[in-house]
Amino acid sequence: MGAQPIENVDKESLARLLDRIGRMARGLQYCHGLNPAQWDSLRFVAHSNLFSRTAGALALFLGTTKGTASQTLNALEKKGYLTRVPDAEDKRIRHIELTPAGEEILAEDPLNCLDLAIDRLSADTVDTMTRGLQELCTNLQARCGGQDMGICTSCGHFQGSTDDGNMRCGYKQADLSCEDAKRFCINFDPSDARDC
Numbered sequence: 001m002g003a004q005p006i007e008n009v010d011k012e013s014l015a016r017l018l019d020r021i022g023r024m025a026r027g028l029q030y031c032h033g034l035n036p037a038q039w040d041s042l043r044f045v046a047h048s049n050l051f052s053r054t055a056g057a058l059a060l061f062l063g064t065t066k067g068t069a070s071q072t073l074n075a076l077e078k079k080g081y082l083t084r085v086p087d088a089e090d091k092r093i094r095h096i097e098l099t100p101a102g103e104e105i106l107a108e109d110p111l112n113c114l115d116l117a118i119d120r121l122s123a124d125t126v127d128t129m130t131r132g133l134q135e136l137c138t139n140l141q142a143r144c145g146g147q148d149m150g151i152c153t154s155c156g157h158f159q160g161s162t163d164d165g166n167m168r169c170g171y172k173q174a175d176l177s178c179e180d181a182k183r184f185c186i187n188f189d190p191s192d193a194r195d196c
Contacts (some may be wrong), residue, residue: 028110033079037062037072042081042106045096049152049180051172053096057186061149081105138190149188152181156189 029036044061045053052061059069073096076082081102087093098106118126152158157171158181167181168174171189 025111025114028113031110032105032108034105037064038076039109039111041069041072041076042098042102043109044184045082045098045102046106047184048149049176049183049185050095051169051174051176052149052184052186054093055096058096060186076102149184149186150190152176152183152185152188155185155187157187 026036029039034042040062041058044058048057048061051057055069055073056066058073059066062069062072073082073084077084079101080099083097083099084094085097087095121129152167152169155171157169159168159170162168162175164175166175166177169176169185169187171187
């Protein structure tokens with residue numbers, strides 16, 4: 001049995017509240033000489049696995065073109081926050097890495113104030129909001145398009161530990177470090193996701 005539909009006034013209030021929070025969050029991100037897309041890009045690189053740290057994956061995440069994503073990356077590279085490293089096996093692929101300066105600026109992430117506001121909520125409220133917003137995000141992506149992202153260890157492609165202590169990605173048929181397996185992946189498969 002599905003959830004009961006909520007009244008229109010509640011839906012309208014929720015939509016306006018989400019919009020208001022989104023506007024406040026975006027407004028906060030015009031600081032330290034960066035804009036919201038640049039902050040989003042830094043966060044993406046910091047929290048995604050090796051296979052996802054590419055200009056193409058960033059474009060999917062941001063919902064933009066590769067050209068626009070590349071312009072954002074170029075700006076961050078000029079500021080010294082990112083660097084691009086050729087793939088060891090396929091020199092056509094360049095992985096994006098945070099520099100020490102990029103890690104330092106992320107410590108000043110303006111969205112850290114959201115963490116402080118969330119800390120003031122009860123554990124039950126945080127749990128309910130997290131579940132609801134995850135479902136809302138999934139529904140919105142299904143309706144409007146967008147890229148599913150999730151943690152490698154809960155992905156349908158995840159094949160578990162290898163004999164040498166790494167983790168195995170079935171999609172790429174490649175090993176990941178244990179650290180990378182705890183990060184976001186642009187190739188996430190929610191259809192056969194597992195709980196780990």
